[in-house]
Amino acid sequence: MTFAVEVVVVLKPVVNDPQGLVVRDGLHRLGFPEVRAVRVGKHLELEIEGDDEASVRAQVEAMCERLLRNTVIEDSRIGSISVLSGSAM
Amino acid sequence: MRFGIAVFPGTWSDRDCKHAVELAGHEAVMLWHKDRDLQGSDCVILPGGFSYGDYLRAGAVARFAPLMESVIEFADADGLVWGVCNGFQILCEAHLLPGALTRNSSLEFRCAPTWLRVETVDTAFTGGCARGDVLQVPVSHGEGRYVADEETLDMLEREDRVAFRYVRRDGSAAEGETPNGSMRDIAGIVNERRNVLGMMPHPERACEPMLGSSDGMRLFSNVANSVSCTGAMPVAAVS
Numbered sequence: 001m002t003f004a005v006e007v008v009v010v011l012k013p014v015v016n017d018p019q020g021l022v023v024r025d026g027l028h029r030l031g032f033p034e035v036r037a038v039r040v041g042k043h044l045e046l047e048i049e050g051d052d053e054a055s056v057r058a059q060v061e062a063m064c065e066r067l068l069r070n071t072v073i074e075d076s077r078i079g080s081i082s083v084l085s086g087s088a089m
Numbered sequence: 090m091r092f093g094i095a096v097f098p099g100t101w102s103d104r105d106c107k108h109a110v111e112l113a114g115h116e117a118v119m120l121w122h123k124d125r126d127l128q129g130s131d132c133v134i135l136p137g138g139f140s141y142g143d144y145l146r147a148g149a150v151a152r153f154a155p156l157m158e159s160v161i162e163f164a165d166a167d168g169l170v171w172g173v174c175n176g177f178q179i180l181c182e183a184h185l186l187p188g189a190l191t192r193n194s195s196l197e198f199r200c201a202p203t204w205l206r207v208e209t210v211d212t213a214f215t216g217g218c219a220r221g222d223v224l225q226v227p228v229s230h231g232e233g234r235y236v237a238d239e240e241t242l243d244m245l246e247r248e249d250r251v252a253f254r255y256v257r258r259d260g261s262a263a264e265g266e267t268p269n270g271s272m273r274d275i276a277g278i279v280n281e282r283r284n285v286l287g288m289m290p291h292p293e294r295a296c297e298p299m300l301g302s303s304d305g306m307r308l309f310s311n312v313a314n315s316v317s318c319t320g321a322m323p324v325a326a327v328s
Contacts (some may be wrong), residue, residue, distance in 0.1 A: 011191075015236060016270070018196050070146055070182065072189040073236055 001086040003048050003056045006070060007055045010041035020040050043079075044068060062074035090115040090313040092132030095160070095176070097122040097140035097151050102173065102293060106136045109296040113309040122154040131316045132169035132213075133160055135176025137229065137291055147190065147232050148178030157183060169213055170285045173229055177287035186280055186287045187245070188237030194270025198231040202301065203268055203277050203290055205253040206260065212279050213315035214286045214308050215252060223252075223260045224304035226290040228268045233289040235271040235278075242273055252286055253277035259322060302313070 017039050024038040041056055046063075050056035054070045069076040092110045096103045096119050110117040112238065118128045122140075141150035151157065157179070164185055166171045172180040180186045193199060205226055207218040218224075218238060237245070245251050253276040255267040263274045269289070277288030292305030 014238075015191065016194065016234075018192055018194050022196060044140070067145070067149065070149070070188075070189050071189060 001050060001052075002084040003050055003053065004080075004082050004084040005027060005046045005048055005056065005060050007044040007046065007064065007076055007079075008037050008041055008079050009044065009069045009074050009076045011073055012075050013066060056081060082086075090316050091129060092117050092129050092309075092312075093120045093133045094118070095120045095122065095133065095135045097138070097154060099142055100136055100138035100175070101290060102137035102175075105291070105293045106134050107171075109293040109306065109309055110134075112296055113313065114307060115309070115313055118316040120156055122151070122156045125159045127159050127163055127168075130163075130168075132171060132266050132312050133163060133258045135160070135170070135172040135179050136293070137174030137176065140175055140179065143175075143232075146178075146182065147178075148175060148182040151175075151179045152183040154291055161185065164280075164285050167223060167282060167284050169200070169316070171214065171312070172285070172287040173293065174228075174233070174289055174321055177289055178232065180285060180287045183287050184255045186278060188235055189239050190232050190289070191231070191234045191236050192232050193234055193268065195268075198229075199233075199268040200227070201268060202227050203276070204256050204258050204260070205290060205308050206256045207247045208251045208254055209279070211249060212252060212286060213312055214279075215311060216315050217311040218307060219321075220262075224292075224295070224307065225302040226292050226295045226305050227301075229294070230269070230289055231316070233269040233271070235269075235275040235289075237272065242275075245275075245278055246273075250279050250281070250283070251275055251277075252279050253288055253290070281304050 011047040020038040027035045064076040107117040207222040254274045295302040295305030
């Protein structure tokens with residue numbers, strides 16, 4: 001089966017995010033004073049062949065550790081997993 | 090003395106490094122990213138630029154180049170590896186150096202002269218300097234803010250592994266007034282065995298008076314002197 005997986009990568013809470021601060025200030029200037037904080041991250045969409053959701057999830061988590069995030073400064077999470085096409089072989 | 094200079098797609102300071110090496114009277118060989126042969130280099134330079142377009146993160150893709158496998162083996166065998174700017178980012182992504190380099194706190198690309206205080210002389214790169222010497226060397230980067238957790242920063246200081254700090258022109262502490270907002274004003278660090286140096290400023294762009302400073306040339310000379318003093322460095326890996 002082919003799975004569609006969304007991965008979100010964001011800077012760790014302790015890492016300063018100057019982009020987020022600029023976006024927050026921009027929103028304030030545009031009349032959204034209620035915005036208290038903004039963190040800017042990355043959104044990745046992967047298409048992955050796999051047998052079941054659990055194994056795909058494990059593979060994606062390994063990919064996050066090896067490449068998709070910099071483990072020193074970034075956290076990652078799987079946003080969603082869905083079956084894109086196909087059926088079990 | 091032979092310097093090997095890595096060339097990735099998007100590297101832009103390779104020829105400046107070659108110029109500086111040759112000006113210092115040494116041999117420069119260019120090392121293509123798809124090759125694994127370090128051609129007998131005594132020191133491998135990972136120059137500045139935007140390898141692989143800085144896709145995903147600066148330095149994240151270059152670390153998978155065939156050449157980098159040889160560079161990592163070379164570093165593990167105590168060979169001298171010198172990462173400048175993008176080269177520093179690659180060394181952090183390859184886990185040859187701790188920490189990471191993030192977007193400048195100003196969010197601006199900064200291209201300007203900076204003043205670096207030599208913090209340790211216990212490396213091949215700084216051995217001919219005196220602790221506290223101030224070198225004028227320019228920076229040119231958008232992602233040079235050195236970041237690491239407090240524990241790592243304390244370890245770097247305890248083990249005398251901070252190579253350079255940004256200081257003011259008069260040599261006084263920058264206290265955060267740096268081009269990128271680096272933690273503890275750090276501009277360059279070495280690995281535990283002190284044979285791998287990463288630094289954001291570009292010594293190859295401070296190699297003759299016409300460029301406003303020739304202080305960077307001292308680092309090239311230090312490397313050459315250390316190699317001639319210690320005799321043969323480990324032969325560059327050929328696989």
